[in-house]
Amino acid sequence: MRIIGLTGGIASGKSTVAAVLTACGAAVIDADQLSREAVQPGSSAFHQIIATFGSTILQSDGDLDRKALGKVVFADPAARRRLEAITHPAIRRLAEQKLAALRAAGTAVVFYMAPLLIEAGATDRVDEIWVVYVDRETQLTRLMARDGISYEEAEQRIAAQMPMAEKASYGSVVIDNRGAPEATERQVRHLWAERLQPLMN
Template sequence: MRIIGLTGGIASGKSTVARIFEQLGAVVIDADQLSREAVMPGRPAYDAIVAEFGPTVLCADGTIDRKALGCVVFADAAARSRLEKITHPAIRQLAEEKLAELREVPVPLVIYMAPLLIEAGAASRVDEIWVVFVDRETQITRLMARDGITREEALLRVGAQMPMEEKRTYGKAVIDNSGTREETELQVRRLWEREVAMEK
């Protein structure tokens, strides 16, 4: 089973690219979805987050308020580090369980989509890395529009991650998502033909 790590910065368009790969026949594991599962009430990571950050990061229904928690950790590198020490091992365990299930099927190609693939030290989980790239200004503009936040908040969130120019150097393939959806889809389809379809 070939596992491709799909990564990129916040608001770079990883989900858009992953959906195209899914339409072409890949199985996609979304680390963001795993991170939501990992912090559900009753899970060890949930208890650890509440113990570390207190009840102010909870919604009225008792689930983790990701927006409130984000406000805390994006403004404080030490708090972000404490959160990552809780969540990264929990996400890793879920990812390994999903990959083990897929190996039983078996599935020829898996896209493991993770924004912090490199930063979390998870690159060893995949066979190669493909990076979804956008220039910094496009990234900030899209993040502001997507999350309804100010430029200052967007700059904090972008600044908390590895710069896109650095991240792209890790990619065996780089998909430039700075243009239109159609331009991105054309790149993805060409990459699929070259890297996946040709190997069948």
């Protein structure tokens, strides 16, 4: 089974690319989805997060208030590292379970989509890395529109991640997502046909 890491900066368009890959027939594991599963109320990670950051990051229904937690950790690198020390091992366990199930099912190609694949030191889990790239201004504009946040908050979140140019240097494939969605889809379908379709037979 070939495991490809799909990464990129925040609001770079990883989900857009993953949707095209899914339509092509790829299996995609989404680390953001795993991160939500990992911190479900009652889980070990959930209790560790409350013990570390306090009950002010809870919603009235007892679930995590991800926006409130985000404001804390994006404003404080030390707090972000504490959160990652709790969540990354839990996400890794869930990812390994899903990969094992796909391997047992005879899946030929799987994409592991993770925004912090490189930062989290998870590159050893994948056979190669595909990076979704946008320039900083496009990233800022899309992030503000997507999350309804200010320019300053968007800057803060982008600054918390590895610069896009540095991230792109890790990719065996770099997908340019600065243009229209149709242009990105054409790139991804071409890559699929050229590099991965032969593995599916």
